[in-house]
Structure formats: C-alpha cells, structure tokens
Amino acid sequence: MYDDNNIFAKILRDEIPNKTVLEDSSVLAFDDINPQAPVHSLVIPKNKYVSLNDFAEKATDTEIANLVRATVKVAYEKGVKDNGYRLIVNIGPNSHQEVPHLHFHILGGRKLGPMLAKKHRELE
Numbered sequence: 001m002y003d004d005n006n007i008f009a010k011i012l013r014d015e016i017p018n019k020t021v022l023e024d025s026s027v028l029a030f031d032d033i034n035p036q037a038p039v040h041s042l043v044i045p046k047n048k049y050v051s052l053n054d055f056a057e058k059a060t061d062t063e064i065a066n067l068v069r070a071t072v073k074v075a076y077e078k079g080v081k082d083n084g085y086r087l088i089v090n091i092g093p094n095s096h097q098e099v100p101h102l103h104f105h106i107l108g109g110r111k112l113g114p115m116l117a118k119k120h121r122e123l124e
Contacts, residue, residue, distance in 0.1 A: 011028070050102065
C-alpha cells in the first residue's frame with residue numbers, strides 16, 4: 001500500500017525542496033541529499049508506485065518508457081554516461097528500500113568498486 005506521507009510524495013507536492021535535475025509530465029529526477037558518490041541522483045515516477053514490482057504491474061507502457069528514458073537523460077546531464085554509472089533499484093526490506101516510492105539511484109563520477117563487499121559475497 002502506498003504511503004502518501006513518504007518523503008518523495010512530499011517532494012512531489014513541493015512540501016520539501018529538491019535540486020531538480022530533470023522533470024517532465026511523469027518523472028522527477030533530483031540530486032540525493034546524502035550522496036554516496038560524486039554523482040548521486042534519484043529518478044522517480046510522479047505516480048504512486050511503491051516498488052519496481054508495483055510499477056511493472058500497474059504502470060502504462062508510456063510511463064515505463066518515460067522512466068527509462070529519463071534515467072538515461074539524467075546520466076547524460078550529470079556527465080557519467082561515457083565513463084559509466086551504477087543504477088540501483090531497491091525492492092523491499094531485504095534490499096534496504098528506505099522510501100516506499102519507486103526510485104532509481106544513479107551513482108557515478110568515480111570508480112565505485114564491487115557491487116557488494118567481499119565479506120558479503122563470501123556468505124553466499
């Protein structure tokens with residue numbers, strides 16, 4: 001169930017300011033307030049989707065295409081398209097999804113290292 005009081009819902013309602021990178025009719029992209037890399041932007045759909053699973057089940061084909069295209073546009077805008085970037089989508093509690101609104105993290109601007117710390121990979 002979608003929580004209308006999550007931080008991204010408040011950003012979409014202009015109750016909380018953001019540093020917008022890109023905005024169109026269905027997508028908002030903005031810089032993360034606690035960046036984990038020199039480039040750390042978030043891309044979110046404007047409609048109410050809790051996760052990628054929810055989005056895949058309920059979004060229109062146009063919304064899906066717009067979100068993917070906007071994500072790549074942000075990578076271009078932030079200058080990380082050519083040297084590479086990491087796209088992260090957390091889904092549910094085991095992935096540490098902190099905000100119950102679908103969001104893509106775009107991270108780049110430096111070498112990011114392995115996806116998971118070695119000690120975590122050894123546990124698998």
